Amino acid sequence: MTSADLTGVDGPGQTPPIRIRFRLDRGGFVLDLDLALAGRGVTALFGPSGAGKTTCLRAIAGLERVPGGFLEVNREVWQDDSRGIFRPTHRRALGYVFQEASLFPHLSVRKNLEYGRRRRAVAPPVDFDHLIDLVAVGPLLERRPETLSGGERQRVAIARALLAGPRLLLLDEPLASLDRARKDEILPFLERLHRELEIPVVYVSHAVDEVVRLADHLVLLAEGRVAASGPLTETLARLDLPEEFADEAGLVIEGTVGASDPTYGLVRLDFPGGSVQVVHSAEATGRRLRFQVKARDVSVALEKPRDTSILNLVPARVVAVAEAKGGAHVLVRLDAGGTPLVARITRLSRDRLKLAPGSEVWAQIKAVAVLA
Numbered sequence: 001m002t003s004a005d006l007t008g009v010d011g012p013g014q015t016p017p018i019r020i021r022f023r024l025d026r027g028g029f030v031l032d033l034d035l036a037l038a039g040r041g042v043t044a045l046f047g048p049s050g051a052g053k054t055t056c057l058r059a060i061a062g063l064e065r066v067p068g069g070f071l072e073v074n075r076e077v078w079q080d081d082s083r084g085i086f087r088p089t090h091r092r093a094l095g096y097v098f099q100e101a102s103l104f105p106h107l108s109v110r111k112n113l114e115y116g117r118r119r120r121a122v123a124p125p126v127d128f129d130h131l132i133d134l135v136a137v138g139p140l141l142e143r144r145p146e147t148l149s150g151g152e153r154q155r156v157a158i159a160r161a162l163l164a165g166p167r168l169l170l171l172d173e174p175l176a177s178l179d180r181a182r183k184d185e186i187l188p189f190l191e192r193l194h195r196e197l198e199i200p201v202v203y204v205s206h207a208v209d210e211v212v213r214l215a216d217h218l219v220l221l222a223e224g225r226v227a228a229s230g231p232l233t234e235t236l237a238r239l240d241l242p243e244e245f246a247d248e249a250g251l252v253i254e255g256t257v258g259a260s261d262p263t264y265g266l267v268r269l270d271f272p273g274g275s276v277q278v279v280h281s282a283e284a285t286g287r288r289l290r291f292q293v294k295a296r297d298v299s300v301a302l303e304k305p306r307d308t309s310i311l312n313l314v315p316a317r318v319v320a321v322a323e324a325k326g327g328a329h330v331l332v333r334l335d336a337g338g339t340p341l342v343a344r345i346t347r348l349s350r351d352r353l354k355l356a357p358g359s360e361v362w363a364q365i366k367a368v369a370v371l372a
């Protein structure tokens with residue numbers, strides 16, 4: 001099996017992790033996982049269609065039994081076939097939100113939510129009014145599901161799952177059926193839940209923009225196996241990512257708004273090691289924002305460029321250089337005053353610039369995506 005442990009799990013004072021050992025052979029597809037997922041925060045299972053993300057989630061929920069499997073959540077064993085233990089889904093303290101909201105069409109929003117609250121077993125009571133305010137479904141309480149937008153239905157589904165007081169929340173591509181406008185509507189609510197939830201969340205997606213905006217930890221799945229696993233920022237910055245994830249290599253960085261320039265519609269984000277100018281609406285000085293810099297949007301120069309349209313130039317030092325999959329490119333790991341960056345350049349450029357660990361360079365950042 002492939003073993004992948006997230007750093008910081010089950011250490012002194014840490015929340016106990018979710019421990020998973022699943023091996024499922026379906027002939028043409030094999031799911032083979034040995035994982036320790038973080039006991040709090042959002043862990044994203046990310047990968048292409050057919051990678052095994054939903055199968056893993058269904059096995060965690062007990063909707064699909066994996067012979068010989070093992071699953072422990074918060075030191076509570078939900079499955080251990082070696083000891084004949086298999087807790088059925090209805091006895092697992094979890095909430096599950098599917099791609100489609102799956103609300104009861106004959107019940108109002110309020111009664112759908114009350115159904116979730118009645119399912120609560122051993123978990124402490126959930127503050128109904130606070131949760132309703134958190135996901136902003138108060139004005140929807142007397143409406144029927146068919147009158148709601150896709151984003152509203154998913155918010156109700158998430159609230160219903162949380163009212164059951166779960167110890168684990170599973171989200172299976174909850175935004176996949178929504179258009180861009182509806183996604184933009186619901187993402188802020190997911191971020192708010194992320195800040196307030198004490199329980200772990202396992203979030204399945206094949207949309208990298210959702211993952212980098214919401215996740216703390218990342219598990220990359222390919223063909224039923226773990227390709228990489230760890231804290232989000234460290235995992236995306238690895239130089240040894242498989243080819244199918246090469247386009248996602250890069251960094252997710254936390255920055256602070258230093259200034260806004262309404263004349264040009266730019267915001268300056270400061271981070272250890274430098275700052276970047278991004279196209280963004282004006283923000284209050286001091287606000288924390290998460291932004292992404294992909295390796296394909298970073299180039300390097302030996303001297304600070306002059307008379308260039310690229311706004312973001314950051315001094316950095318080469319830490320490591322690794323051959324990228326495919327042969328024509330290399331990935332260059334950079335240290336920008338304590339903040340890591342990754343650049344994807346051609347092997348020819350590496351050789352012409354004679355780049356090696358210790359080289360002092362300027363990172364030219366061509367594109368920055370502000371996430372939240």
